[in-house]
Amino acid sequence: MDKKLILITNDDGIQATGIHTLARLLAPLGKVVVVAPHSARSGAGCSITPTTPVILEKVPSPLTSTFTPDDTSCCLDDIDWYTCTGTPVDCVKIACEQVLDSKPDLVVSGINHGDNASCSIHYSGTIGAVIEATLKGWPAIGYSLQTFKREPNFAPYCDAIVKIASHALNNGIPLGECLNVNFPEVDKLQGIRVARMAKGEWSCEWADASNPHGKRAFWLTGHFTNLEPESTDTDCWALEHGYASVTPIQLDMTAYNSLQMLKKNLE
């Protein structure tokens, strides 16, 4: 049987420990090709690069020996590594036409430094790449970890990452859907919860940035609030209680329930 083809990308850039961990974990499951932004592109959402050329480069493996899960070192030399100066979506688009010889069996993005639960999914470059892969008809998963530490301990999440990726490789994901997986920062996961997107909001989003030229300048920041903290079926609840959340995401954003009312009023 042919080896499975697995494309890996992220939004934190090719130097991030999250993507190194994904590459190490998934290398035993198939032929891994990494096409990642050459530098961090956090908050890139589904943005693309329409106004400047994008540069694609094959690069040496950035893997060091600091963390290697058991029995994977054999496959690590077989990983192909590329950087792209565009966004995470551009990485998937350019992998499709300029890097991969065939359709991947799975696209994986992350592990993001910072969670992408609730409404944060809309801003996420990690999920942007996953949405692009889904638009191309490829099974895709985004992994994110609720910490901004540069070198977090990914060990508590390895089993869940491989379990969910193996599920997608073996069973596929329905066309037009993808998986958004988030991990809490814990020593040991309570388990996996399949959960819906919580209603949430960001507030207090701007911090004054003093500017020597007298302009009004601000840093984007913010405080996230889960607007339905009592609901036990959401991604935020799972994270707050030590579980990994798995949320199936659909790309058709049509609000079907509103079609008839609008037809009556606008047609």
Added chain:
Amino acid sequence: MDKKLILITNDDGIQATGIHTLARLLAPLGKVVVVAPHSARSGAGCSITPTTPVILEKVPSPLTSTFTPDDTSCCLDDIDWYTCTGTPVDCVKIACEQVLDSKPDLVVSGINHGDNASCSIHYSGTIGAVIEATLKGWPAIGYSLQTFKREPNFAPYCDAIVKIASHALNNGIPLGECLNVNFPEVDKLQGIRVARMAKGEWSCEWADASNPHGKRAFWLTGHFTNLEPESTDTDCWALEHGYASVTPIQLDMTAYNSLQMLKKNLE
């Protein structure tokens, strides 16, 4: 009764004729405040600016006298104009905390130069701003026109723009939903069609960009295909047949139909 408060933004930047047209058309409906990117941010999606400060400036009206719908000139001096160096999403975020004194009754984004039908919605900065407004609980509409002309003739769309905006001002939009309105390039609209997002795909997305330093460089381009051309209930069908399309969009992307199957397999 207090005047309605209308926030206008776009992704083509404050100099684009599309946003000038929106400002002129909506000024008679309320107090208009414009907070737009200081330069074009096409393809920005829901991206945000986490790594550099964003500058906010009050600027003089960029309106010229080239196109003024009847009886609106009286209100044009009352429009406040701001630029922001961030993305369309940043414009809405900064308007919320640093510009507006109260919650807007309506947020309008556009008129985009280029349509945002089908899957293009995911890449759209125009719709990014609309999604952000919706996350804040504000009724929001995105308008886009299927042309890349710098100075298209917006006259055929004025009645529909005002009709849809008035509908939203008078009736609201369900929480968590917004409207994505697209216009075909025509002399006269056939009418308005309330429509779902068509399944579509972009292909042939990279054109070689010669690079004097020997790097592999590419321009993002592409060809869009409507994957269900026979379906008469889609936004693409409406545009192809001379109608404006109005698509209600929901921000909860949870694929509810897949929750049970995943629970069985992953929990």
